[in-house]
Amino acid sequence: MSLTDQMIELAKQAKSASRDLARLATADKNACLVAMADALEQNTAALKQANAVDVQTAAGMGLTSAMLERLKLDEKRISQMAKGLREVAALPDPVGRILDERTRPNGLKLQKITTPIGVIVIIYESRPNVTADAAALCLKSGNATILRGGKEALNSNQAIARIMVEAGRKAVPSLPEKAIQVVPTTNREAIKELLSLTQYIDLCMPRGGEELIRAVAECSKVPVIKHYKGVCHVYVDADADLKMAEEIAMNAKVQRPAVCNAMETLLVDQAIAPQFLPVIAEKLAQKNVELRADDRSRTILDSKLKTQNLKLKTATDQDFYTEYNDYILNLRVVEGVRQAIDHINHYGSAHSDSIVTRNESRAKQFLSEVDSATVYWNASTRFTDGGEFGMGAEIGISTDKIGARGPMGLEELTSYKWIGVGNGQVRT
Numbered sequence: 426m427s428l429t430d431q432m433i434e435l436a437k438q439a440k441s442a443s444r445d446l447a448r449l450a451t452a453d454k455n456a457c458l459v460a461m462a463d464a465l466e467q468n469t470a471a472l473k474q475a476n477a478v479d480v481q482t483a484a485g486m487g488l489t490s491a492m493l494e495r496l497k498l499d500e501k502r503i504s505q506m507a508k509g510l511r512e513v514a515a516l517p518d519p520v521g522r523i524l525d526e527r528t529r530p531n532g533l534k535l536q537k538i539t540t541p542i543g544v545i546v547i548i549y550e551s552r553p554n555v556t557a558d559a560a561a562l563c564l565k566s567g568n569a570t571i572l573r574g575g576k577e578a579l580n581s582n583q584a585i586a587r588i589m590v591e592a593g594r595k596a597v598p599s600l601p602e603k604a605i606q607v608v609p610t611t612n613r614e615a616i617k618e619l620l621s622l623t624q625y626i627d628l629c630m631p632r633g634g635e636e637l638i639r640a641v642a643e644c645s646k647v648p649v650i651k652h653y654k655g656v657c658h659v660y661v662d663a664d665a666d667l668k669m670a671e672e673i674a675m676n677a678k679v680q681r682p683a684v685c686n687a688m689e690t691l692l693v694d695q696a697i698a699p700q701f702l703p704v705i706a707e708k709l710a711q712k713n714v715e716l717r718a719d720d721r722s723r724t725i726l727d728s729k730l731k732t733q734n735l736k737l738k739t740a741t742d743q744d745f746y747t748e749y750n751d752y753i754l755n756l757r758v759v760e761g762v763r764q765a766i767d768h769i770n771h772y773g774s775a776h777s778d779s780i781v782t783r784n785e786s787r788a789k790q791f792l793s794e795v796d797s798a799t800v801y802w803n804a805s806t807r808f809t810d811g812g813e814f815g816m817g818a819e820i821g822i823s824t825d826k827i828g829a830r831g832p833m834g835l836e837e838l839t840s841y842k843w844i845g846v847g848n849g850q851v852r853t
Contacts, residue, residue, distance in 0.1 A: 432618040438606065447541050449567070457600050458510045460597075461588070461593050462508070476553065479577055480497055483577040496552070519539055520566060521538055537844075539840070543628075546629045557585055559572060620644060626647045628649075632652075650828060652823055655822075660692040662765075662787055664784040665781040665783065671704065676805040690745060691757075692759050693756070695760055711734070716736060716755075721758035769797070773795075776806075777798065778797045778801070809831065819832050823837075
């Protein structure tokens with residue numbers, strides 16, 4: 426079978442499975458998820474064995490220690506995967522919710538109700554736990570899923586999917602066998618072939634680095650929900666509580682710098698910059714953060730900061746566009762909230778941005794005019810996460826403006842349709 430035929434068969438099976446999935450009752454979907462969770466824990470040894478092959482192969486490919494750590498499955502991570510499935514089972518069913526209803530003057534009754542999207546392709550890198558998370562969220566929302574993880578995790582991903590499907594079908598025989606599928610080849614051309622099948626595939630969601638997401642978006646003929654990068658900002662206003670600003674800035678940068686909702690640029694109002702910048706720079710230096718400062722920030726720090734541990738460089742224009750995912754932070758002094766908003770809308774990635782201020786008028790202006798998926802007032806950007814938003818598991822974070830935006834949970838994996846109920850109405 427050619428690669429093209431192989432992908433067509435995969436997609437056709439998923440489309441057929443999506444029709445059957447849409448008929449599953451909430452109790453059946455939940456029973457499947459609980460059975461899958463139990464099976465993952467019961468098959469810990471088999472999962473670790475499959476994962477060991479992947480880790481050994483990945484080490485031979487020259488993957489970094491950080492990537493190898495993300496790839497590894499141990500008892501704790503398998504238990505966390507199972508816990509995630511049980512949490513999804515406990516969430517309300519997103520399918521069949523009434524979003525709107527109205528009765529027209531002629532008596533025609535209309536309802537707008539949520540429905541599954543259909544077939545979702547999810548492309549991701551390294552972490553095999555994404556296989557379980559994505560499959561669980563898609564199943565609960567009534568969608569068939571085709572999973573394409575990194576080539577370094579193929580054995581782990583196949584083992585997870587196989588165990589989940591077998592356990593789900595044992596608990597609920599009407600669960601379609603092809604509800605969860607893993608692309609069986611590491612050939613990169615498979616993605617291009619799969620994403621050309623608009624008659625079978627309804628949506629693609631890539632998770633990973635900017636390079637991966639851009640490559641997927643450029644080759645796909647089906648809709649793609651994107652999250653290119655997280656260039657997030659905190660703006661410390663002239664009327665900020667400076668102690669609060671310190672805590673928020675430190676949390677946003679150093680609590681976990683390698684994630685997409687970590688702060689990459691700190692903007693400080695010129696009125697409080699001479700007071701605030703030396704204090705926050707000292708704290709950041711203690712965490713070994715390298716600072717890349719604009720001229721005004723650098724002048725203040727060069728004149729006022731006494732620490733010898735500070736890593737201080739002059740920021741380039743390109744730095745302000747950069748997602749570091751590391752202990753590196755840009756600094757810029759701005760002339761008020763208007764300039765802060767303009768900076769964010771120009772350099773940011775429409776992910777997560779925050780203002781720290783006691784001035785309600787400026788806060789409302791910031792919240793209204795910053796064009797990002799999530800905007801905060803007196804809170805860290807680190808809260809942009811499905812779990813932190815009370816959505817349960819998360820399948821990704823969208824910075825698109827059409828369709829889903831921000832953390833994507835169960836509700837974001839549904840579409841809707843209108844249902845009309847009449848008693849013989851005809852249009853004149």
